[in-house]
Amino acid sequence: xxxxxxxxxxxxxxxxxxxxxxxxxxxxxxxxxxxxxxxxxxxxxxxxxxxxxxxxxxxxxxxxxxxxxxxxxxxxxxxxxxxxxxxxxxxxxxxxxxxxxxxxxxxxxxxxxxxxxxxxxxxxxxxxxxxxxxxxxxxxxxxxxxxxxxxxxxxxxxxxxxxxxxxxxxxxxxxxxxxxxxxxxxxxxxxxxxxxxxxxxxxxxxxxxxxxxxxxxxxxxxxxxxxxxxxxxxxxxxxxxxxxxxxxxxxxxxxxxxxxxxxxxxxxxxxxxxxxxxxxxxxxxxxxxxxxxxxxxxxxxxxxxxxxxxxxxxxxxxxxxxxxxxxxxxxxxxxxxxxxxxxxxxxxxxxxxxxxxxxxxxxxxxxxxxxxxxxxxxxxxx
Numbered sequence: 001x002x003x004x005x006x007x008x009x010x011x012x013x014x015x016x017x018x019x020x021x022x023x024x025x026x027x028x029x030x031x032x033x034x035x036x037x038x039x040x041x042x043x044x045x046x047x048x049x050x051x052x053x054x055x056x057x058x059x060x061x062x063x064x065x066x067x068x069x070x071x072x073x074x075x076x077x078x079x080x081x082x083x084x085x086x087x088x089x090x091x092x093x094x095x096x097x098x099x100x101x102x103x104x105x106x107x108x109x110x111x112x113x114x115x116x117x118x119x120x121x122x123x124x125x126x127x128x129x130x131x132x133x134x135x136x137x138x139x140x141x142x143x144x145x146x147x148x149x150x151x152x153x154x155x156x157x158x159x160x161x162x163x164x165x166x167x168x169x170x171x172x173x174x175x176x177x178x179x180x181x182x183x184x185x186x187x188x189x190x191x192x193x194x195x196x197x198x199x200x201x202x203x204x205x206x207x208x209x210x211x212x213x214x215x216x217x218x219x220x221x222x223x224x225x226x227x228x229x230x231x232x233x234x235x236x237x238x239x240x241x242x243x244x245x246x247x248x249x250x251x252x253x254x255x256x257x258x259x260x261x262x263x264x265x266x267x268x269x270x271x272x273x274x275x276x277x278x279x280x281x282x283x284x285x286x287x288x289x290x291x292x293x294x295x296x297x298x299x300x301x302x303x304x305x306x307x308x309x310x311x312x313x314x315x316x317x318x319x320x321x322x323x324x325x326x327x328x329x330x331x332x333x334x335x336x337x338x339x340x341x342x343x344x345x346x347x348x349x350x351x352x353x354x355x356x357x358x359x360x361x362x363x364x365x366x367x368x369x370x371x372x373x374x375x376x377x378x379x380x381x382x
Contacts, residue, residue: 006052044373058371069301079341089251089285091151135191142199176239190241200252202350203335204260227276246277255290293338311365347374
């Protein structure tokens with residue numbers, strides 16, 4: 001379907017007079033621009049279908065009197081992170097997050113000011129060594145390790161980047177060998193700093209959580225166990241120092257997730273018998289404002305639609321995880337985050353379900369139709 005046909009369909013669904021110049025000037029122009037610049041790039045639009053057709057189909061599921069509220073939500077509240085925007089966050093990670101930290105570390109070691117590190121060769125050499133002794137670990141496909149490597153070619157080595165957490169003994173030994181043989185290194189060098197990288201966190205649950213039985217779960221628990229077990233298996237050849245610094249970095253984080261991560265990490269550090277790092281820090285490239293989640297009264301019309309067109313089927317699909325988060329429904333998305341956010345490669349289940357949920361309506365509820373189809377990553381939660 002071409003743009004003209006899609007816009008005509010939208011006008012019909014919304015009840016816009018096609019000969020109304022105000023609509024043609026404002027709405028059509030905005031829709032064309034946003035489709036071209038952002039929304040048409042969504043990875044999970046079905047073949048032959050793009051944003052305008054999807055929007056028309058999505059709006060049509062609502063009663064005519066509810067469509068203006070849904071359209072206004074898309075126009076004024078939706079936050080869409082496009083591929084170029086995500087690429088920008090990946091590319092600025094090293095210069096804006098890693099470099100300042102390492103510069104402060106080197107300055108402390110040399111007894112100088114951070115801005116003096118590159119003034120002398122000794123400082124520059126110390127910084128290069130410190131950067132080479134930093135390990136980057138991808139926590140999921142969303143960590144964009146391939147993009148990170150390309151953006152920092154010549155600055156970081158491929159031998160200090162681990163795309164995923166499946167690391168066997170041979171890989172650990174290989175990391176150690178390459179680090180010790182790198183320029184300026186000694187035979188006893190080990191990684192002093194580890195960055196765990198992921199794309200997005202809305203509630204912090206995927207990274208670290210405690211289930212109803214009091215058992216710790218999440219990616220950090222898996223990583224901590226991985227380091228603990230590998231130390232025993234690999235022995236003296238293990239490449240990560242005993243007192244390494246752990247940095248937990250998300251390219252995008254909600255304010256709710258940042259607070260939750262800091263709180264849970266403090267509890268975990270006190271409760272875990274084998275905490276493998278000496279210190280930790282939580283960082284992000286983009287911190288979403290705490291005003292982003294939908295809330296009454298300003299978002300009342302859209303929240304009311306969420307109640308009216310909700311199908312409890314989406315809760316039953318993930319009931320175990322939802323109940324662990326203290327939920328009895330999914331009207332506001334997982335962990336009641338109520339976010340209006342879409343990432344170009346997928347839509348988080350922490351966003352309001354009207355954006356992503358697809359149900360049959362078998363229980364008598366209204367069948368939900370997604371605007372941005374969500375791919376469920378094997379039941380993982382954001």
